[in-house]
Amino acid sequence: MSKPPRIAIFGAGSVGCYLGGRLLAAGADVVMIGRDRLASLFRNQPLRVSDYRGVDSSLTLTDGQYTTDPAAVAGADLVLLTVKSAATEDAGQALAPHLAPGTAVISLQNGISNADRLKPLLPEPVVLSGMVPFNVLQHSPGHFHQGTEGDLMAAQHSAITPAMEDAFARAGLPLIQQSDMRSVLWSKLLLNLNNPINALSGLPLKAELSQRAYRLSLAMAQRETLALLRAAGIPTVKLAAVPMPLVPWVMALPDWLFRRLAQAMLSIDPLARSSMWEDLQAGRRTEVDWINGEVVQLARRLVRPAPVNECLVELIREAEAGTLRNLSGEDLLEKLNTASRQG
Numbered sequence: 359m360s361k362p363p364r365i366a367i368f369g370a371g372s373v374g375c376y377l378g379g380r381l382l383a384a385g386a387d388v389v390m391i392g393r394d395r396l397a398s399l400f401r402n403q404p405l406r407v408s409d410y411r412g413v414d415s416s417l418t419l420t421d422g423q424y425t426t427d428p429a430a431v432a433g434a435d436l437v438l439l440t441v442k443s444a445a446t447e448d449a450g451q452a453l454a455p456h457l458a459p460g461t462a463v464i465s466l467q468n469g470i471s472n473a474d475r476l477k478p479l480l481p482e483p484v485v486l487s488g489m490v491p492f493n494v495l496q497h498s499p500g501h502f503h504q505g506t507e508g509d510l511m512a513a514q515h516s517a518i519t520p521a522m523e524d525a526f527a528r529a530g531l532p533l534i535q536q537s538d539m540r541s542v543l544w545s546k547l548l549l550n551l552n553n554p555i556n557a558l559s560g561l562p563l564k565a566e567l568s569q570r571a572y573r574l575s576l577a578m579a580q581r582e583t584l585a586l587l588r589a590a591g592i593p594t595v596k597l598a599a600v601p602m603p604l605v606p607w608v609m610a611l612p613d614w615l616f617r618r619l620a621q622a623m624l625s626i627d628p629l630a631r632s633s634m635w636e637d638l639q640a641g642r643r644t645e646v647d648w649i650n651g652e653v654v655q656l657a658r659r660l661v662r663p664a665p666v667n668e669c670l671v672e673l674i675r676e677a678e679a680g681t682l683r684n685l686s687g688e689d690l691l692e693k694l695n696t697a698s699r700q701g
C-alpha cells in the first residue's frame with residue numbers, strides 16, 4: 359500500500375483544529391500549524407472534536423502534531439489553509455519557502471478571492487479553492503464542535519489524489535471535487551451574508567434566524583446579490599434545502615411558517631454563532647470586506663448599485679470600532695431600507 363498523504367493545516371483555529379482532529383482520529387498523517395495559545399493548551403489537555411451526529415473524539419497531541427513553526431509544512435502533500443481572509447497574504451508568505459512544486463494547497467476560507475490572492479505568492483504549488491459548508495464552534499478551550507451539516511468541497515484537480523480523498527472519506531468528511539468552484543463560492547457567500555447580521559445581532563444563529571426582522575434583512579442582502587450574479591452570468595448551486603434563488607423567499611416567511619418549513623435550518627446547535635461574531639468578540643478585523651465587500655466590488659464592475667451590502671459593510675466597520683453592538687432586527691431593517699431607498 360502507498361504511503362498515506364501528509365496533510366498540513368495552516369492556521370489551525372476553529373475549522374483547522376476540527377478538520378485536523380477528525381483526520382487524526384481516522385489515522386491520517388496530520389500536522390497543524392497555529393498559535394502558541396492552542397499549542398500550549400494541547401500540551402496540557404487533549405484536542406476534542408465532536409459533531410451533531412454524535413462523533414466525539416479526544417486526541418492527545420504530540421508536539422509535532424500541533425506546532426507554531428511554519429517550517430512544519432515542509433514535506434506535506436496537501437496543505438489546507440484555514441486562516442481568516444485578512445491573514446491570507448501573511449500565510450502565503452510563511453508557506454512559500456517550505457512547499458515543494460506541485461504541492462496541493464486548498465483554501466478552505468469563506469469569500470471568493472482567497473485562492474486567487476494566494477496564487478502569486480505560491481506560484482509553484484497548485485493552489486485550489488475549497489469550501490467548508492458547516493459551522494464549527496469552539497465550545498470550550500480545545501473542544502471544537504461541528505453544529506451543522508454539509509460536505510467539504512474543492513476545485514477539481516489531479517493534485518487532489520485518490521489517497522487524499524480516501525483520508526477525508528475515512529474521517530467521515532468526504533471532500534467533493536467540483537468543476538465550477540466559482541458558483542460554489544458565490545453560493546456559500548449568499549449564506550455568509552448572514553455573518554454580519556448575526557454579528558450585529560449579538561445573538562446565537564438560531565435565536566437570530568428565529569426573528570423575522572433579521573431574516574428580512576438577510577433576504578434584502580441576498581436579493582441584491584442574486585440580481586448581481588444574474589447580471590454577471592454567474593450561476594448558483596444548491597447548498598441549502600432549497601435552490602439559492604429561493605432562499606430569500608424562505609427567509610421572508612412569517613415566523614410560524616418559517617419554523618415549520620425550515621426545521622433543518624433551526625435544528626442548528628443553539629450555541630452556534632457566525633465566525634464574524636467571534637471576530638468582533640475577539641476584537642479582530644472581520645471578513646466583511648471578503649463577504650459583503652465582494653458584492654460591492656461585483657456591483658462596481660457591473661456599474662450597478664449595492665446599497666444594502668454597502669450599508670452592512672459600514673455597520674460592521676462601526677462594530678469593529680466598538681461603537682455599535684447588539685442591533686435589534688427592527689433597527690437593522692430600518693437602516694437597510696433607508697440605504698436601499700437612497701441607493
Ligand SMILES: NC(=O)C1=CN([C@@H]2O[C@H](COP(=O)(O)OP(=O)(O)OC[C@H]3O[C@@H](n4cnc5c(N)ncnc54)[C@H](OP(=O)(O)O)[C@@H]3O)[C@@H](O)[C@H]2O)C=CC1
Nearest residue numbers: 369371372373392440441442445467468490492493494633
Ligand atoms: N468557524 C466556522 O464555523 C467557519 C469558518 N469558515 C471560514 O474558515 C476560515 C477560518 O475560520 P475559523 O477557523 O473560524 O478562524 P479562526 O480564527 O478560529 O482560525 C484561524 C487561526 O489561524 C491563526 N493564524 C492566522 N495567521 C496565522 C499564521 N501566519 N500562522 C499561524 N497561525 C495563524 C489565527 O490566529 P490569530 O487569531 O492569533 O491570528 C487563528 O487561530 C475563515 O475564512 C472562515 O470564514 C468557513 C466555514 C465555517
Ligand SMILES: CC(C)(CO)C(=O)C(=O)O
Nearest residue numbers: 491492493549631632633
Ligand atoms: C457555517 C457558517 C455559514 C455559519 O455562519 C459560516 O460559514 C461562518 O460562520 O463563517
